[in-house]
Amino acid sequence: MAVTIKEIAEYANVSRGTVDRALHGRGGVKPEVERRIRAIAENMGYKPNSVAKALSNLKKKMTIGLLLPSVKNLFFADLIRGAMDAKKALEDYGVEIKLVEMRGYDPEEQLEKIEEILNQKIDILALTPFDDPRIAKKIDEIVKSGMKVFTINSDIHGTQRCCYIGTDFVNSGKLAAGLIGLMNRQAKVLVVNGSPQLLSQSQRIKGFLDTIKGRYPGIHVVDVVVCNENDYRAYDLVREKLKNNIEIDMVYIVGEGICGTCQAISEFQRKRIDVVCYDDVAHTKELFYEGKISATICQQPYQQGYHAVQQCFNWFIEASDQMKDTVLLENVIKIRESFFE
Amino acid sequence: MAVTIKEIAEYANVSRGTVDRALHGRGGVKPEVERRIRAIAENMGYKPNSVAKALSNLKKKMTIGLLLPSVKNLFFADLIRGAMDAKKALEDYGVEIKLVEMRGYDPEEQLEKIEEILNQKIDILALTPFDDPRIAKKIDEIVKSGMKVFTINSDIHGTQRCCYIGTDFVNSGKLAAGLIGLMNRQAKVLVVNGSPQLLSQSQRIKGFLDTIKGRYPGIHVVDVVVCNENDYRAYDLVREKLKNNIEIDMVYIVGEGICGTCQAISEFQRKRIDVVCYDDVAHTKELFYEGKISATICQQPYQQGYHAVQQCFNWFIEASDQMKDTVLLENVIKIRESFFE
DNA sequence: TTGAAAGCGCTACCAA
DNA sequence: TTGGTAGCGCTTTCAA
Numbered sequence: 001m002a003v004t005i006k007e008i009a010e011y012a013n014v015s016r017g018t019v020d021r022a023l024h025g026r027g028g029v030k031p032e033v034e035r036r037i038r039a040i041a042e043n044m045g046y047k048p049n050s051v052a053k054a055l056s057n058l059k060k061k062m063t064i065g066l067l068l069p070s071v072k073n074l075f076f077a078d079l080i081r082g083a084m085d086a087k088k089a090l091e092d093y094g095v096e097i098k099l100v101e102m103r104g105y106d107p108e109e110q111l112e113k114i115e116e117i118l119n120q121k122i123d124i125l126a127l128t129p130f131d132d133p134r135i136a137k138k139i140d141e142i143v144k145s146g147m148k149v150f151t152i153n154s155d156i157h158g159t160q161r162c163c164y165i166g167t168d169f170v171n172s173g174k175l176a177a178g179l180i181g182l183m184n185r186q187a188k189v190l191v192v193n194g195s196p197q198l199l200s201q202s203q204r205i206k207g208f209l210d211t212i213k214g215r216y217p218g219i220h221v222v223d224v225v226v227c228n229e230n231d232y233r234a235y236d237l238v239r240e241k242l243k244n245n246i247e248i249d250m251v252y253i254v255g256e257g258i259c260g261t262c263q264a265i266s267e268f269q270r271k272r273i274d275v276v277c278y279d280d281v282a283h284t285k286e287l288f289y290e291g292k293i294s295a296t297i298c299q300q301p302y303q304q305g306y307h308a309v310q311q312c313f314n315w316f317i318e319a320s321d322q323m324k325d326t327v328l329l330e331n332v333i334k335i336r337e338s339f340f341e
Numbered sequence: 342m343a344v345t346i347k348e349i350a351e352y353a354n355v356s357r358g359t360v361d362r363a364l365h366g367r368g369g370v371k372p373e374v375e376r377r378i379r380a381i382a383e384n385m386g387y388k389p390n391s392v393a394k395a396l397s398n399l400k401k402k403m404t405i406g407l408l409l410p411s412v413k414n415l416f417f418a419d420l421i422r423g424a425m426d427a428k429k430a431l432e433d434y435g436v437e438i439k440l441v442e443m444r445g446y447d448p449e450e451q452l453e454k455i456e457e458i459l460n461q462k463i464d465i466l467a468l469t470p471f472d473d474p475r476i477a478k479k480i481d482e483i484v485k486s487g488m489k490v491f492t493i494n495s496d497i498h499g500t501q502r503c504c505y506i507g508t509d510f511v512n513s514g515k516l517a518a519g520l521i522g523l524m525n526r527q528a529k530v531l532v533v534n535g536s537p538q539l540l541s542q543s544q545r546i547k548g549f550l551d552t553i554k555g556r557y558p559g560i561h562v563v564d565v566v567v568c569n570e571n572d573y574r575a576y577d578l579v580r581e582k583l584k585n586n587i588e589i590d591m592v593y594i595v596g597e598g599i600c601g602t603c604q605a606i607s608e609f610q611r612k613r614i615d616v617v618c619y620d621d622v623a624h625t626k627e628l629f630y631e632g633k634i635s636a637t638i639c640q641q642p643y644q645q646g647y648h649a650v651q652q653c654f655n656w657f658i659e660a661s662d663q664m665k666d667t668v669l670l671e672n673v674i675k676i677r678e679s680f681f682e
Numbered sequence: 683t684t685g686a687a688a689g690c691g692c693t694a695c696c697a698a
Numbered sequence: 699t700t701g702g703t704a705g706c707g708c709t710t711t712c713a714a
Contacts, residue, residue: 017694018700048691049690050433051692052706053693055393055707057706091343092390178677330679335520345707359683390708392708397709686714689710690708692705697701
């Protein structure tokens with residue numbers, strides 16, 4: 001049986017209360033006594049029992065404010081599912097979640113939503129921040145006011161946030177390059193970018209181009225088009241590019257616009273064109289089934305949600321010196337056989 | 342705040358002890374009273390608090406006997422790491438692990454080791470069973486004696502084991518076929534089998550062949566060789582096959598023998614040959630770095646170990662009717678860029 | 683068949 | 699600056 005506070009108290013000839021105060025530096029203990037108790041605890045190999053601690057702290061609920069750009073977004077629906085499952089697993093510890101959803105990528109709107117969620121008596125803020133200096137500033141204000149802030153799925157640099165839970169976008173770009181390299185070392189690639197101003201996508205493209213330059217010099221990027229995350233725009237753009245650049249045999253879709261792109265490709269009957277894209281959403285499975293996508297690189301949204309809540313909880317119960325600054329979920333490559341028997 | 346036993350007791354005008362006995366069917370409660378208490382609990386939406394329960398049960402340690410063919414095996418070293426991390430996370434709940442390691446695949450030896458581990462006062466047995474009727478019989482005996490048995494990494498059919506934690510080997514064979522199909526729809530494949538009598542490998546080959554037949558008719562299996570999990574044997578066999586079958590441009594390694602196979606290939610200078618294999622062990626990373634492997638399909642050993650301990654714990658604290666019969670870890674595809682920046 | 687009460691290990695509050 | 703004690707929710711034991 002592990003060492004308990006009670007045992008330390010007996011050994012040190014003080015009360016359990018004093019031991020508790022000493023070990024947690026709550027003050028009100030004579031420095032000399034505190035040192036002695038600390039030494040004894042160290043010596044006996046004391047490790048607080050987290051279950052007892054949790055039970056004792058049950059009264060204090062911990063509420064996580066979760067702010068996500070998730071309206072009508074299947075990726076974030078998965079993420080929320082993960083968060084809610086984690087919440088269920090931690091319910092007995094008193095964990096609660098207040099979810100605020102928004103749509104689109106407007107920093108001003110996000111600032112408003114942040115205010116809204118802060119008004120709901122939360123203990124921790126977890127959000128997917130937009131890459132904007134106003135948001136960064138707001139986050140630092142919140143942290144300064146004493147609240148912990150966690151970033152999910154997308155990080156924001158130069159702030160005092162506690163921890164980022166998400167993937168490495170540069171790496172996911174490299175993976176795309178590697179997959180294309182495996183399929184065809186002489187590939188002629190059309191890149192379909194969703195929105196260049198999104199950090200995630202620019203990082204992917206950076207990783208992609210770096211890897212091609214360094215390791216697959218035979219691969220040629222024919223063109224890069226921007227579809228503004230819109231399927232119809234993607235459809236038009238890809239159709240035109242395919243018509244005018246018959247050498248294209250590979251399409252790399254960096255953001256949304258997957259359905260539109262695939263539609264344009266399947267109408268273009270001249271040759272086989274492989275598609276590499278991201279995530280597993282809406283029609284991904286169907287497109288694999290029809291052979292329109294060759295590979296997709298997934299961000300594990302469910303895991304992101306689950307781990308985010310888990311991390312918030314960990315920080316809440318003990319914000320020790322060496323907590324994780326980053327929890328990186330692996331980029332998972334999926335092919336047709338990942339989905340079908 | 343959630344409903345507690347105390348509240349139910351007050352409402353029902355009985356003591357907390359009676360409520361506990363009634364809800365858990367511990368006996369010694371008048372059937373009529375028990376029904377009434379049950380109804381009230383149901384009505385109030387009672388859900389026992391797992392933290393309090395755990396604290397209360399702290400005295401009873403739970404010891405998992407873990408029997409693995411892990412001597413000098415890096416794959417299982419990872420698995421053990423996962424199990425130990427899970428144990429550390431559950432230490433405060435009183436979880437202990439007794440590890441017994443063995444080497445090789447001899448059922449008789451495994452029977453002995455099972456006896457050895459049973460003598461150590463364990464509450465639960467978790468093992469990687471060999472696919473042998475004697476082992477199956479032994480497992481059923483153990484289960485009949487009242488102990489729960491879990492299978493890790495490799496299942497054994499037709500037994501009363503509680504839960505299998507591992508991957509789907511048929512699927513991992515299908516994935517190999519899919520990857521090869523992406524790289525070259527006309528591939529001429531040499532299959533290097535480790536040991537045909539291992540269920541895992543025969544299942545992989547089954548999945549592989551099924552998928553090729555159904556979906557990649559252009560792929561041709563030139564030959565299947567058996568290297569008995571031995572690198573030197575693999576080296577000899579592959580070297581000879583490459584010499585005599587110059588059309589081979591793809592090698593699918595189903596079990597061990599990766600280093601030997603790669604060595605033979607790199608000595609064979611005539612053309613580019615892609616390699617698809619399993620797991621991430623010993624020299625995998627190095628071989629990727631040198632470009633000798635194109636893709637590997639990983640079983641997530643760490644996760645297997647972690648989830649195994651977690652599942653044992655879940656079953657131990659409440660063996661409800663609908664526990665999971667299987668925990669399937671995903672087969673994870675890795676390529677060069679999964680390992681290097 | 684039931685009630686009462688003593689823990690499990692930790693926190694927090696009040697009194698000294 | 700300390701000690702004492704009452705919980706947190708559940709289990710278990712002893713008496714009644």
